[in-house]
Structure formats: C-alpha cells, structure tokens
Amino acid sequence: MGVTTYTQEFTTSVAPNRMFKALILDSHNLIPKLLPQSIKSIEYVEGDGSAGSIKQTNFHEGSHMKCLKHKIDLLDVENYECKYTLIEGDALSGKLESLSYEVKFETIDGGSKVTSTSYYHAKGDIELTEEEMAGGKDKAMGMFKVVEEYLIANPNIYA
Numbered sequence: 001m002g003v004t005t006y007t008q009e010f011t012t013s014v015a016p017n018r019m020f021k022a023l024i025l026d027s028h029n030l031i032p033k034l035l036p037q038s039i040k041s042i043e044y045v046e047g048d049g050s051a052g053s054i055k056q057t058n059f060h061e062g063s064h065m066k067c068l069k070h071k072i073d074l075l076d077v078e079n080y081e082c083k084y085t086l087i088e089g090d091a092l093s094g095k096l097e098s099l100s101y102e103v104k105f106e107t108i109d110g111g112s113k114v115t116s117t118s119y120y121h122a123k124g125d126i127e128l129t130e131e132e133m134a135g136g137k138d139k140a141m142g143m144f145k146v147v148e149e150y151l152i153a154n155p156n157i158y159a
Contacts, residue, residue: 004120004128008137009113010144014151016105016112020080021158022147024103028055034146038063051075054087065090073100080105095128097121116140 012019022030028042028049040058047053050072057068068089075082086092086099100119105112118137120128151157 002122002125002127004122005117006120006137007115007117008141009115010141011108011111011113012148013111014148016080016107018151018158019112019114019147020077020082020105022151023144024075024082025049025077026158030147030150031143034150035143045069047072049075055084057089095123095126097123114144 028044032039032041038059040060042055042057045054045056049055051074053072055070055072057070059065059067066089068091069087070084071087073083073085081102081104083100083102085101091099098121100121102115102117102119104115106115107113122128
C-alpha cells in the first residue's frame with residue numbers, strides 16, 4: 001500500500017479559534033446551512049464529536065456521492081488541531097484503503113495560517129494521479145472559502 005501526501009497552506013484574516021469552531025467543532029451544523037445545494041446533512045453516527053467519534057456526511061439524491069464517513073482520530077481544542085480519516089464512502093473510489101487528514105490553525109498577524117495535510121493510502125500498488133487528488137482538494141478549498149466569507153461577514157459568530 002502506497003501513501004501519497006499532499007500539504008496545503010493558506011492564510012485568512014479570521015482568527016484561528018473562530019475558524020476551528022466553524023470548520024471543525026460545529027461543521028455538522030454550519031456546513032449544511034451554508035452549502036444546502038451540496039450537503040443534505042452531517043451527523044454523528046457514533047460518539048459526541050470527540051476523538052473516536054464517527055461523522056457521516058449525507059449528500060442529496062442525484063449527487064455523484066451518497067455519503068462519507070469520517071472517524072475523528074485527534075481533536076486538540078487548545079491547539080486548534082484535528083486529525084481524521086475517511087473510512088467509508090464513494091470518495092475512496094475503489095483505489096484507496098483510506099484517506100487521512102491533519103488540519104492545524106495557527107495565529108499569525110491579522111488572522112490565521114491553516115495547514116492541511118492529506119494522506120492518500122492507496123490499495124495495493126495503485127498510484128494516484130494529481131488529477132485524481134485535485135477534485136477533493138478543490139472542493140475542500142471551496143468549502144473553506146464559503147466558511148471564511150461567512151465568518152468575515154458575521155464577526156460575532158463563533159467569537
């Protein structure tokens with residue numbers, strides 16, 4: 001099984017505590033409200049949101065995906081860090097055993113630096129192309145931008 005790693009860094013004017021609350025701690029409530037055309041619901045099917053919990057994202061009928069299940073591996077609220085693994089869903093596409101993520105929010109002057117690392121665990125000796133990984137990265141960045149714009153427009157939310 002090969003592992004392909006991809007790291008992205010970006011900055012925002014939003015403080016790390018607000019980004020962490022919105023994108024990690026309360027994403028199951030916020031994301032379906034901000035992206036109702038894409039995401040039907042997000043719910044915990046095991047646990048309460050702490051490490052070990054399993055969160056399921058449900059998509060609308062007719063979507064190219066039905067659902068995704070992520071297991072929360074680490075949730076460090078004090079250091080604004082989360083690690084989680086995609087354990088089930090169409091995004092694994094028969095080529096991946098799993099897809100793991102590490103996300104960290106750090107304070108910088110005027111906002112946050114966000115570092116996101118993805119670990120693609122391929123089945124057998126399958127090699128993933130850049131194009132195969134790009135779709136998920138683009139969707140994640142799009143969701144990040146929607147949340148960022150919402151928090152900038154609503155400075156008291158998650159304060």
